[in-house]
Amino acid sequence: MEKTWRWFGPSDKVTLEMMRQIGVEGVVTALHQYAPGELWPEAEIRAAKERIEAAGLHWSVVESLPVSEQLKYGGPDRDALISNYIQSLENLGRCGIHTVCYNFMPVIDWVRTDLERPMPDGTLSLYFDFVRFAWFDIKILGREGAEKDFPPEVVERVEALDRTATDADRAQIIDTIITKTQGFINGPLGGGGSPVEKFRALMAPYAGMTKEQLRANLRYFLEAVMPVCRQWDIRLCIHPDDPPMPVFGMPRLCGSAEDIRWILGAVDDFHNGLTFCAGSLSAGAHNDVVAMAREFAPRTHFVHLRSCEVLPGGDFVEAPHTGGRADLVELVRIFEAEGRPLPMRVDHGKTMLGDERVGYNPGYSFHGRMLALGQVEGMMAAMRHAGR
Numbered sequence: 001m002e003k004t005w006r007w008f009g010p011s012d013k014v015t016l017e018m019m020r021q022i023g024v025e026g027v028v029t030a031l032h033q034y035a036p037g038e039l040w041p042e043a044e045i046r047a048a049k050e051r052i053e054a055a056g057l058h059w060s061v062v063e064s065l066p067v068s069e070q071l072k073y074g075g076p077d078r079d080a081l082i083s084n085y086i087q088s089l090e091n092l093g094r095c096g097i098h099t100v101c102y103n104f105m106p107v108i109d110w111v112r113t114d115l116e117r118p119m120p121d122g123t124l125s126l127y128f129d130f131v132r133f134a135w136f137d138i139k140i141l142g143r144e145g146a147e148k149d150f151p152p153e154v155v156e157r158v159e160a161l162d163r164t165a166t167d168a169d170r171a172q173i174i175d176t177i178i179t180k181t182q183g184f185i186n187g188p189l190g191g192g193g194s195p196v197e198k199f200r201a202l203m204a205p206y207a208g209m210t211k212e213q214l215r216a217n218l219r220y221f222l223e224a225v226m227p228v229c230r231q232w233d234i235r236l237c238i239h240p241d242d243p244p245m246p247v248f249g250m251p252r253l254c255g256s257a258e259d260i261r262w263i264l265g266a267v268d269d270f271h272n273g274l275t276f277c278a279g280s281l282s283a284g285a286h287n288d289v290v291a292m293a294r295e296f297a298p299r300t301h302f303v304h305l306r307s308c309e310v311l312p313g314g315d316f317v318e319a320p321h322t323g324g325r326a327d328l329v330e331l332v333r334i335f336e337a338e339g340r341p342l343p344m345r346v347d348h349g350k351t352m353l354g355d356e357r358v359g360y361n362p363g364y365s366f367h368g369r370m371l372a373l374g375q376v377e378g379m380m381a382a383m384r385h386a387g388r
């Protein structure tokens with residue numbers, strides 16, 4: 001595997017020079033200045049690429065070329081948006097960039113209820129608290145029928161929580177779920193008005209949508225973009241749903257082995273591939289992550305290494321890279337054996353040793369990820385040694 005690192009562009013507090021010092025080889029980035037759906041001009045791609053190369057690195061993966069909401073719900077402009085997407089892929093191909101990650105999650109990308117949950121060792125971790133998540137859905141978003149999506153004992157705890165919650169607690173969870181977690185990935189929601197109102201408006205086109213309809217829209221998109229991927233050898237790789245289950249009553253389609261099988265079979269082409277995000281997949285107790293890696297390695301084009309621990313009651317926490325239920329040692333063995341120089345980045349890390357004072361994007365601390373990269377690099381070295 002190739003050691004890569006996610007870079008949020010020139011404003012990222014982790015610089016390209018810092019990455020080089022810790023042994024990173026390839027950069028994972030995007031043209032964050034463009035909103036989802038906008039065309040990425042070739043000149044801008046080239047400029048970003050040259051900047052990365054001037055630092056002695058190379059642009060290995062695009063994460064993400066975002067898929068607009070209209071493509072996911074099948075809105076009236078979808079064909080125009082698809083032609084922009086195709087043109088952006090061609091422009092990337094012309095610049096020699098061949099791996100492109102995307103996701104197909106309606107409205108909300110990854111979800112956490114806590115971005116700085118204190119751990120017993122003094123580090124801070126991302127955390128998903130099932131009851132607080134349900135509280136957000138039922139009481140803050142006020143989604144119709146939301147209580148039916150949760151077990152009665154969770155709904156009871158939501159009632160109790162709501163009686164004691166303060167305005168500051170409400171503001172904090174809105175800021176976490178809507179503003180902070182989504183903001184640095186897909187850009188700020190923009191405009192005035194309350195984030196909750198905007199969030200409801202974004203969800204509206206998905207009302208009543210089934211998983212089958214979402215799948216049909218993904219197939220439509222994949223069929224349309226595959227020719228340009230073949231022509232320019234672009235390996236498109238879908239990112240699994242994080243967490244790997246439906247949220248806020250909207251369907252999700254990439255959370256289990258069966259889902260991934262369906263996606264890879266929908267257009268059975270090497271260029272229709274997977275981002276193997278061990279962290280997202282391990283957050284679902286239904287997933288046997290190692291078995292999935294064995295099955296899907298031949299169509300995996302990008303690897304995200306981290307591991308979750310699923311706790312009783314449905315909470316999950318991001319475990320150290322040497323622990324949790326993803327079994328990274330085994331995953332490294334499987335992906336190293338693929339023989340292709342698969343780009344791999346360590347995903348989220350703990351916030352530690354002063355990271356909390358710098359203001360990194362949630363999950364993208366410097367020290368925490370550096371520690372994780374060292375751990376994964378050790379696993380890779382051991383595999384390579386054993387294979388000699």
Ligand code: DNO
Nearest residue numbers: 064101102103109110185239
């Ligand atoms: C969060 C990330 C996701 C991922 C996108 C890919 O930290 O894993 O936001 O980048 O879903 O499209």
